[in-house]
Amino acid sequence: MKKYFLFLLLCTGEYTFAQQIAPLTVEKIMRDPKWMGVAPTDFRWTADSKTLYFNWNPENKAKEELFKISATGNKPVKAAEKEDEKLLGLNYAYNADRSMGLVEKSGDIYLQNFKTGKETRLTNTLERENSPVFLNNDNIVYQAGDNLFEVNLKSAETSQITNFVKGKKPGRPEAKAATEQDKWLKAQQTELFDIIKKRNAESRSTNRGGRGRFGAANGENKPLKELYTDDRFLNSVVISPDGRFVTYKLTTPAQNNHNTVVPNYITASGYTEDIPGRAKVGENESSSQAFIYDTQRDTIYSILTSTIPGIKDLPDYLKDYPKELDTLKKKNADRPVNLFGPLWNDNGSMGVVVAASTDNKDRWILKLDATTGKLSLLDRQRDEAWIGGPGISGYYQGNTGWIDNNHFYYQSEATGYSHLYVVNVATGDKKQLTSGKWEVQTLQLSKDRSTFYLKANKEHPGITNFFKIASNGGELVQLTSMKGLSDITLSPDEKYLAINYSYLNKPGELYLQANKAGAKAVKITQSTSAEFDSYKWREPDMVTFKNRYGADVYARVYKSDNPHPNHPAVVFVHGAGYLQNVHYGWSTYFREFMFNNLLADNGYTVIDIDYTASSGYGRDHRTGIYRHMGGKDLTDQVDGVKFLVEKYGVNPKHVGLYGGSYGGFITLMAMFNESDVFTSGAALRSVTDWAHYNHGYTSNILNEPFNDPIAYKRSSPIYFADKLKGNLLMAHGMVDVNVHFQDIVRITQRFIELGKNNWELAVYPVEDHGFVEPSSWTDEYKRIFKLYENTLKK
Template identity: 25%
Template structure:
């Protein structure tokens, strides 16, 4: 017979086990970092191909440590903040080409989404010395290839510091706020072409090519900054809205020995874009990518800095638009690798140095989604693709002779590789909806692999929550469009009941939300909502990416038309299911997704009961030139495309519950969008809810902001769905 104590212990243990397995996710946990994953920070492959470095943080100490690929043993600490007298810590590092020096970043502050200001130091691994590059905060410090100099941007001008003499020369002298920028991109280039450093060293370290932006005629945008002082201040910056004047961009080449600069002639038309510059292996030959304003005509220009001769080696045209990438790679003979959608899918091409096509390296009804590089020793190209389906990513290699394609990764989901410098190893970051990020070392030569980090502690922790499953499926609309989708049902799902449906989407051109990867913060929110009795679904409609150019580019000149049709049609299709209450369907989105959710509630007012729009575009007339005109041309050329699909022009159709949210410090999608939407709704005598977050940018975060925001949205869903 068991004692009373034993029986009591048994029941307590059993109850504890049941309670643990039914633990509920809270917003405090989501936004408090309870489900954060571990990774490898600032991973860099060393030149020898046998080792790699990472940034490690232990307590108050930060270090750059080197590990051996094969043994996984730490072999060296390159630098530790404990050993440095002049700085307490650093947040990132960059090696010189010969790895004898590092640039360490300290006291870094954001400017816009990608740009940063900071104090930077050069650390010499031989002398153990630390030298400030500049006494003030600077931008984008970059070693010359020979490691003897550092170029950087400061107050809109470009400088070079000689690390031996410690003398700094000023390359440009006309930089002025909101007028002229040298070597650093303007707001719209940074946001839409995705780069900040607009200067490049040549191979022999004696020339720098850079972009000069003349913003004089670009209209200014101003934002009130409320802060904590008695009076608010204003942030004023140049922001070209669709159809307005862009900065005039000029390419210059500065010769350091002669201390002379010269401009590069590119076109008779000054209204052009220069989205990329890159030196070839020849230290005198600079490649420049030049696009027309419509972004459907791209020239790859070779400029000879010695003779001033320019040659268009490649021209690509499209009936819609051309996406800019960082995939251009020059081989030893200056032949080059290029990616293009010209056969209907994004693939890899190999061209001679004169621009004649040597071969199309990859082909098929799938997309190359990441180009990793070329190994000259084995003559192989390494890339990531959707060959296992548009929602998955796998890593492959293929011979430059278009033979012997090999799949290098093992598991189905999202694989992303970081290769060693000699392509003998790669560290793969893998995840899917049931597997948190797992970092695995692959030996390419013998095919063996070893798990480095697997986030097992997080996986074990989540077992106590008994999370619902994310189910992937293909949804076919009544019009016959086949769309990728996922759905989350409550763990205690009962098919005989009817559940409200809450839909999420982003829907922007070339984007993807239906992807077989590990959870983001929003996924945990969806799991929480599912456990509270909602079915959550996401559908990638036409216009989204990775299913071919035709599927992606169908929205050209009509942003918000076909994508909205697909969300409305998807909601109708899902509403036919016995377990979904077709009278209780809601939708939400952020940024482009907020533009979409607003349109869906208005144009689909017989389908959607409620919508939440965070930081939405409400008229494409308010957004920037590069992004908007890429897909819409200008408002002057395409007024109906702008106006017929902008929610600001359909407010009279509002029937359901609408929550509108924006940060007043949003430099990207300006709060002007929400203010104009509010005024239109007021004049239409429509009731709605809205919230402004003072001084918060497009991400609306900081302190308890995200927790308060998601609490507000959760309560709105419960009250209206």
Template identity: 30%
Template structure:
């Protein structure tokens, strides 16, 4: 479950009516400006710039990007453009007057052909469809990939001779020499059979939508098939027409049936499809597949429904026969990620695991025998950023310096010579490394400071060129009345040390008493206390908190037990009982704040979105004496209403663990609500269904409790579009000002 769900974008893309923006009353300090909601949501006042459309090119000396509609090649060493590969006015479809507006692109292997996409249409969080065009740099011809409806996930074969794509739940291949397309599957049907892309729950919880993969030799395509015929449908009303539209899609709620998933390999030349043997158990997950560097060898990860046993299978793609080479188990759950990498020596692979209590990297031989543990310590590897097999090095990001930060390191494939490449100092670094590891883009930010994008050398991390320093935004921020954010720790009465952040008004006076608004997410593996541009939040939410600080509020966030970056024991402490320890910790946070001489303990509020909305509802009921007000946005209110993969990973099934579902669902505690409470939800939320808020409101009415509601027609989990965010944050601001 994540906050930024797109969901049904085509059907739900509506805009709010024009609204009169709010300028909240503020106390000016040192004649600096006050942030307004219009600055955050209606104007580009605080727009953070980056390096858009960046792609490394085959020759590590260059990268490309879309600049004002043109595809431009840049020199890595200088960051300067060296040539325009395709000008904007040259993006004309051959034989017509159609000029396309390129939104994304991809080169084939020799970079002589380019796939451009346009008119992209989001579906859910990661899925989309678009029109694709193939551009030949030699002939300068631009032709449609297909004459049919929009396509999804068009991908060149490694040899650049073909393109595979999905349309209407079927997989197709187009031969670029003849531009003839061939259907790999023909049985795809909406809400029934899906080939080459994922169902809703895989897309949301296993975090991928494209479900087909070319083999390195371009001879085969491995692909998923989802039989979702037995998965129950969820019905959402789309409001607007005289008679609202019913949108029905397959959504497996906790304890219900999932799709039956199979994996097949298609031999392009022979036109033959072979099904892989993933075992007789249909009630399981296949969260990842990867081609190895060994011809015809496919890697399949199999996960049991409880998600506490993950197996790596190696499959002969010609026969479909498989064997288990590695098994990873956990008393709670096994994390799924993209860290599995097969080396070109055809003898080894790298895999990450939490088996020693922290997520670390391990080197295995192809039979699954451990060769060595590459990283070790009371810290976490958070990302593999690059492999330099020529020099036997692996690049990764970790929390070694602090769980609040991320820095780039490298280590040899023998587990020796670990070296930090990130500059000294407090920061969070995100890395985009070139395929040959000679250079990388470094996105560096720290507490409330906008991101700097720089080009650096992979050999030693030395700066080559700053590509974007966000100097205009930095200058703009100096003109505003911003408060100071500090990180802190405290120990609960149970002896647990928790991390927190505290944003104080710029005019803070330690002799005064201030109201406090706590922001919470708190879900498994999450983090809202982090040393980055938004201090662990979206930059817009950070700025909204700054606006509240201007109005005399202290804003605090605390990472409770169950959150990430502190090892498996801390993260998995909430297993099988979501909400219990998290609510206790947030309550302990409120009590701790109440002991501070500058905090008015009678004026502590809390707000959160998604899992944070759930936490807010629990805090306002199970910890009702501590919180004066709360705002829940898009909350889960009963885990029985949420999806199988996420919910069962942390709670088991409701059949196995009914108490874990009921003992910390807000609907069970409506009678304990005391403070002022605002409930916000989008009626078109495909992720956390509007049903959650309906059930919650029904429980509050049954208990004769007062509350306020704010519903957004057809908006999804992110609640945005047009003036929507401006309207939402104006209502939340008013609620805070009036009730805290």
């Protein structure tokens, strides 16, 4: 028995000694993050796949340095400065047999012959040339300024394809109907004068004469058709592989918007200076129209969106506004859409356009008939909330492309999770390649187009690994197997994987692995400092609980080895809304991870919840806050507290919460609408009124303030400020160009008018949305810790 007690004493002593070596303080964890060690970043392979370059700072220098390692090596070495510029793999545009490649470097176009190794510089101008591509005839097309130019490699002749002209086409006087007198005079002129007869004959001959795309039949230059842009911006100029069709968009900028300004008070001049800001949600948006220039017919016409299936469909939420719904039904107008593409197959026989409605309720995959501008449906994804999810977006074309001349791939949430699909564009037949209650998060087609490589969370929502599957479907093969988060950089020859791998309490490190199932991943770097390693960072419990709606909610719990007698708890609320923080990898919220460890050291139990609307869990979780932010995402926090009470013995009378940005918004909503659950809250850089946030994010979830005021009123904390009962700390950067300082000022005025006195506002004059200065981080988190110590332990 004495030996047993001696053993316990020694163990206790070792634990105490470990804590004494590296006790956590706010001052320590909020220093310049370099004290922790600097993880490797920016992995890139050389074109021959023999060497991997990356940025790293293992010696804690003023800035990171360039390192390299052989694909089969295990020890990285410093690389010579700018050594990577000549060796790194470039993003080439290839010809059909991939024997030649085109690339832009510093605004000029270069041709690389991979068989001979010879590089030829094709342009050397002050103007920037970009977007080089091969045509099917092996000629080259690139863009310079607004226009496209074609280079014949055999003759070395360069020809201009397009002639975009800024401004409006010059007006012509209206033609008057010819009177009988006019007709008589014209006939008389022709009858009397030989010169008139000659010119009429020349005009008829010219009109009948054959001309090529770039010149007249006799070799003389023909003026190119003028493609007027009016007062719009030209963008997305694309030529078909056969060289016949040029597609482009003309964009009309948003008119009459009221862009915001952010005053900057701490300036070198000593004067307050205004930072130009964004518009607010509901302001006017730019609009675009897509055109086709048929070089063969020398004619221009629009891509027709009026025949897209469902183009007139109205969203379901309008049922809450019967008068407005009736008005819109009578209008029967087409919804505006954004078009991406066309994406052409290799031989140029078919093009696909991705279309997204500007209300973001629909995304269509459409086949383009380039000779008429008509679109026909291949796939439609409708979401009464909003289109989104990995590989899917209303703001770009998403993970899409051609496998061969007939088959086109894309991702869709049709099953509730983002998965991979292939459609035969010629027949319209569709095939789903992946399935299950997990997401395809990244996607890459192999160079020979026989294989898809993808990152997915198949094993667990918080574990990512690398997989492959044949491009025509089949077995999904797992290539990596480490439990955590793995981000992969595939070598150009597709033989090696550079893996940025991290675990719950271990920041990212570089691993190398052969691109084979079952191959071993070899750790290359060790980046954490001795000081960081001296503390035993917790592996939080990875738990799930059922929320009140019966859905599984995932969470991290940081247990305290020595709970305070009050058994207090703190809820950390991650930001961004659509973001995942409950995973087996190192958190982007590394400061909060360390602060949660500090709280646990001081007797608190901490829970970090992937609440409704977090990423990684499929469509229903993603859109669960539609038209009510501060609804299910807030009740998930309350249900998480209930879970802590039942499973971890937390005292429900001593619970606080904190979070930044969206987490700050949830904190405010919790302090106002769940005051019986939360005693204290720290709301950092918080949205207080969604009508004052940006359009792209907010309109997806809440529509627009003028057409869905119900959603805004029930989602904005400023409408509930009168319900504040507990202890509230607010903190905000004064030069925040994302969530403006005005947000926190407005709710502060509400508190003053309501006579509330249990709140505090800390302002940070030099900080934007994401704080930079260690002194600001330290001040902010010392206030949070003090709030909890003074309110949750009493």
